[in-house]
Amino acid sequence: MKRQKNQAKKEEKKAAKSQEKPQSALLMLGIRLVACLLVCGFGLIAGASDSFHSEVERKTSIFLRLPIFFVTQGLLNDLFLGLGLQLARRICGDPGDLPWDPLKEEVIHHDSRITWPAIELPKELQPYKSRVGQPFFLNHVTGRQRCKDACMRCGMGVGALLGVWFMCVSLDRRSLSSLGFTLDMPFFSEASMGFAVGVFIVAFMFAIELLNGWVIFIQFFEVFDQSENFWICIFWDVVFHLNVAINEELPVRGWLLYNLAEAGVAYFQLSAMHAFVMAMVLESVVFVAMHLPSPGGTKPLSMLNLFVGGLAGGLNVLLTSGRLGFALGWHFGWNISMGNVFGRSTSGIPISATFISVVPHPQKENYHGGVFGPEGGVISPAAYLLGIVLLVLIYGFPDTSVTGPQLLAL
Numbered sequence: 001m002k003r004q005k006n007q008a009k010k011e012e013k014k015a016a017k018s019q020e021k022p023q024s025a026l027l028m029l030g031i032r033l034v035a036c037l038l039v040c041g042f043g044l045i046a047g048a049s050d051s052f053h054s055e056v057e058r059k060t061s062i063f064l065r066l067p068i069f070f071v072t073q074g075l076l077n078d079l080f081l082g083l084g085l086q087l088a089r090r091i092c093g094d095p096g097d098l099p100w101d102p103l104k105e106e107v108i109h110h111d112s113r114i115t116w117p118a119i120e121l122p123k124e125l126q127p128y129k130s131r132v133g134q135p136f137f138l139n140h141v142t143g144r145q146r147c148k149d150a151c152m153r154c155g156m157g158v159g160a161l162l163g164v165w166f167m168c169v170s171l172d173r174r175s176l177s178s179l180g181f182t183l184d185m186p187f188f189s190e191a192s193m194g195f196a197v198g199v200f201i202v203a204f205m206f207a208i209e210l211l212n213g214w215v216i217f218i219q220f221f222e223v224f225d226q227s228e229n230f231w232i233c234i235f236w237d238v239v240f241h242l243n244v245a246i247n248e249e250l251p252v253r254g255w256l257l258y259n260l261a262e263a264g265v266a267y268f269q270l271s272a273m274h275a276f277v278m279a280m281v282l283e284s285v286v287f288v289a290m291h292l293p294s295p296g297g298t299k300p301l302s303m304l305n306l307f308v309g310g311l312a313g314g315l316n317v318l319l320t321s322g323r324l325g326f327a328l329g330w331h332f333g334w335n336i337s338m339g340n341v342f343g344r345s346t347s348g349i350p351i352s353a354t355f356i357s358v359v360p361h362p363q364k365e366n367y368h369g370g371v372f373g374p375e376g377g378v379i380s381p382a383a384y385l386l387g388i389v390l391l392v393l394i395y396g397f398p399d400t401s402v403t404g405p406q407l408l409a410l
Helices: 002-048 062-092 123-128 143-172 185-211 230-268 272-290 300-319 325-340 380-395
Strands: 215-223 353-360
Touching: 002 062, 002 143, 062 143, 062 230, 143 230, 185 215, 185 325, 185 380, 215 230, 230 272, 230 300, 230 325, 230 353, 272 300, 300 325, 300 380, 325 353
Parallel strands: none
Antiparallel strands: 215 353
16 A cells, blocks of 8 residues: 555656646746847837937937847747747657757757768778767768757747847838848849859869868768658758848848948948948957857857858848848858758758768868868858859949948948
């Protein structure tokens, strides 16, 4: 009888714990919702108040709008990342009693449990195979993990979009389309052109790496977890990288770039072109900071290349008369081709399948970029330069005679 009672008590405790977990998840969701509502409410009040109005800007001061922008982006990204994760868990068939925040194994950059490669490596690479860690610098995960990554990033894309829309309507008194996010036929046409340029310059980098022996080809159509479907893995990577482009381009090359340039004209009496260049430099610094948590993101060459990439992204906006389509297409084409066509890490982002599988040479990390990928290598600046040349050939140079209001209200 005592054993039965003790067993019953244990089962009751387990049942109570299983009920506490979903309640804590709902509590975390509630806390995030309240935080978002409080910040957005403050933004609405600030936007309607004369106390924060700037005479030179003719709207709420940039010195208040800037911190509200970063806070709303952080809160909304976090909220919708969590919602995306809950969706992914349902898709993957996970138990319903998991906590709200991602588990440690749900945010990994490399799954050491995956046996790779499935085929025999070339003789020159055999001695490195037994080394501890990641001797070939590749970040491999399962398609199941990429499903979760994609859903979380999709949530972040929604959060970024809502955050920028909120800033536009409540504090900037402008439409979202005024930032170049027009979603019309010219927008999609330029996005397609930007995608082609992004893929082309990554192919250029890949060709140089391959010809110089920095990476070695091993096979076509590789999926790292042999139990998974190649095309499903690729699908999740497409979803992931589409939302990476939205999540980074719209806030950084959309809202931040425009508002910093406008502030440069208003407060420092800079010319429109000088203000835009200043804004490009500042948004590039933010772009570097966004990638610091990635594997290899703190290496000096990685940071330098990301800064140059940020400047190239700013030029995408400037030379296309303030439209975001080309920049979004370039970003998506760059990421998806680097990771899932040519089999390399993109800013340390892992992959689960690739059309072309290669092995970065263990002794040439300084050339090919190591775990961070080509963006941490020596050829990346040349690829950005090639992309800028193609951009100029397509759109020409910007008109330096354009005045501040005309340039900043493109």
